[in-house]
Amino acid sequence: MDNRLLEILACPICKNSLRHDRQALELICEHDHLAFPIRDGIPVMLLAEARSTESERSEAQVPSRGADEQAGA
Numbered sequence: 001m002d003n004r005l006l007e008i009l010a011c012p013i014c015k016n017s018l019r020h021d022r023q024a025l026e027l028i029c030e031h032d033h034l035a036f037p038i039r040d041g042i043p044v045m046l047l048a049e050a051r052s053t054e055s056e057r058s059e060a061q062v063p064s065r066g067a068d069e070q071a072g073a
């Protein structure tokens with residue numbers, strides 16, 4: 001996928017930028033622990049289609065951030 005396309009893609013939930021997993025053909029939101037599939041080269045930015053990545057790393061690294069300190073701007 002075109003990197004320039006990726007730059008304009010943001011998570012529909014938190015509006016953060018997404019990480020492109022080229023192997024899994026997914027766009028990962030590390031903030032929400034969601035993976036959006038890319039089908040036929042087209043990112044499917046639907047929460048209903050997204051996969052949770054949280055279970056994969058639940059034991060490994062649990063972010064112990066209490067409040068969201070970087071909320072807002």
Ligand SMILES: [Zn+2]
Nearest residue numbers: 011014029032
């Ligand atoms: Zn997000």
